[in-house]
Amino acid sequence: MGYSGVRGGQEAIHAAERLACRDRLGGASRWLELDQITGRLGLAVDRVTGEAGLWAPELAARAIRQSRGDLLEAAQLLRAHRSTLPRLAYSSPVPAAAIRPVRRISPAYRNPPGGQILGATHDYTPRILDLADEDTARATAPPPRRPATAGTPVVAPDSAVPPVGLPPAGLLADRRDPTDPEPFDITRAPARPGVPRSARLTAMTRAETGSLTHLWYLVAQAPRNAQPEIPLELRRGHLPLRIEHPFTGSPVTVAGVRVSEARTVRPDARPHPDGSRIDIGYGLCLGDNEAKALAMAGLDLLVHRDKTADRLEQRVLTALDGPELAGYLEHLKLPHYVDFRSIVDRLRALQAPNPEEGL
Numbered sequence: 001m002g003y004s005g006v007r008g009g010q011e012a013i014h015a016a017e018r019l020a021c022r023d024r025l026g027g028a029s030r031w032l033e034l035d036q037i038t039g040r041l042g043l044a045v046d047r048v049t050g051e052a053g054l055w056a057p058e059l060a061a062r063a064i065r066q067s068r069g070d071l072l073e074a075a076q077l078l079r080a081h082r083s084t085l086p087r088l089a090y091s092s093p094v095p096a097a098a099i100r101p102v103r104r105i106s107p108a109y110r111n112p113p114g115g116q117i118l119g120a121t122h123d124y125t126p127r128i129l130d131l132a133d134e135d136t137a138r139a140t141a142p143p144p145r146r147p148a149t150a151g152t153p154v155v156a157p158d159s160a161v162p163p164v165g166l167p168p169a170g171l172l173a174d175r176r177d178p179t180d181p182e183p184f185d186i187t188r189a190p191a192r193p194g195v196p197r198s199a200r201l202t203a204m205t206r207a208e209t210g211s212l213t214h215l216w217y218l219v220a221q222a223p224r225n226a227q228p229e230i231p232l233e234l235r236r237g238h239l240p241l242r243i244e245h246p247f248t249g250s251p252v253t254v255a256g257v258r259v260s261e262a263r264t265v266r267p268d269a270r271p272h273p274d275g276s277r278i279d280i281g282y283g284l285c286l287g288d289n290e291a292k293a294l295a296m297a298g299l300d301l302l303v304h305r306d307k308t309a310d311r312l313e314q315r316v317l318t319a320l321d322g323p324e325l326a327g328y329l330e331h332l333k334l335p336h337y338v339d340f341r342s343i344v345d346r347l348r349a350l351q352a353p354n355p356e357e358g359l
Contacts, residue, residue, distance in 0.1 A: 024068055037061035046258065046287020047071055051322045052078035053187070053206045055257045055286055072208065076323040092242045092251050096261060096284070101237035108232045108265065112164045119236065164233040167265070173277040175304070191317045200303060200316055204296040205285050208322030215320065216295035219302050219312060229298055232263040232280065236288055260285055262293035266301050279304065 038045055038061045048060040052075045060078055067073035103119025106112040118124075130137065180196035186206075191199045204212060220229060241255040262283045281304070283296030303313050319325075 024066065032065055034058055034061045034065070037064055043288055044069075044071060046289055047209055047292075048074045048078060050286040050289055050292065051075040051206055051208055052082060053286075054078055054082040072322050072326040075208075076326055079323055089243045089246075092244060094240060094242055099235060099237040099239050099259065099261060101235045103236040104233065106164045106231070106233045108230050109164060112233075164263075167278050171276075171278050173279045175279070193311075193314045193317060195317070197300070197304075200313065201282065201284075201296070201300065203317050203320065204283070204299060206322075207292075207296075207316075207320035208325060209289060209292045211320045211322070211325065212299070213291055213295040215315060216298045216302070220298055225302065225305070227267050229264050229266050229281075229301070231294060231297075232265050233261075234263075234290060234294065235261045236290065237261075258287050260287065260289050260293040262290070262297040264294065264297040264301060266305070 038057050041061075041064070044064060045057050045060045048063060048071055049055050049057060051071075052060070052063075054060075056078070059081065060074065063074035063077040063081075064071070066077060101117060101119075103121065104112075104114070104117040106116065132140070175197075177197060180198050182198075184191065184196055184199035184202060186199055186202050191203050219225065237259065238256045239259045240253045241257060242251045242253050244250070245252045260283075264281045264283075265278050266281070267278055279301055281297040281299070281301030283293040283298075283300060285292045285296060299312075299316055303316060
């Protein structure tokens, strides 16, 4: 980069920091408590945890409070904090069937096994701004759910909500890749075009939600992708986190995280461009973020269908990371007068009259 810092501006920098702290810590309203953020702004907390790649709702709430609601900045703060934490263990693979769903729908089937479970959603209600005050809203709100006691499952057991079945084997494209046996760790190795599918999925899991959905919509609406994309299953629920016991080696559930999972289908799967196979895309992200899971599954399919189209894989890997995008924007606000001066001098030299023309 062609910017450079200047010594002597420390007083102005400290004053700017004090002004920012005054805006964050001052004001006439009460201090915003963490339980208010996690309890009332849960979707924002889930988005920050997902884009930071760290399931820590209370820390995400702290980051949202510190950033004054800037979710990109909050994800950057949480990801920076994550980089300081020791890696204590590696989690064991957990099948998607282990998700205890609180919501499960299947647009591809009218009556899927276990039925449609709508759960908590605004998908079927009009988007109308609620102008009621706090007292009125509390009076009309449904009674809170009775908290579960120890040992009581929060939702029905897995057997009560069987997963939606896959299309018949003769119609399903095989996407298993023996060269990608372990998840690609993008936090320890750079993810560049040509990496296995697990790297792309991990990059999309941490991608900025708006950028991810925009890229998916832009590519999905292209004429070359005219075939319809249909969600096979969309689920939200609780996924157990398991590790191997350090002494017994047996899998032990140590925690649980909220996740959103989506599987979408498209015909005309590669390497069967005759339309005789159905291809499945997959998306799973932290928290309640159905839009991200659906866009992720759609891009998983689109990259697989045509890896060279518009350098889509490169854009998925390098152009969707929220903290990286925010960092680039931040650097634009640093001193760039050396660059600007060189541009001005070059333009002046190009516009200057040639002395030989007057001879």
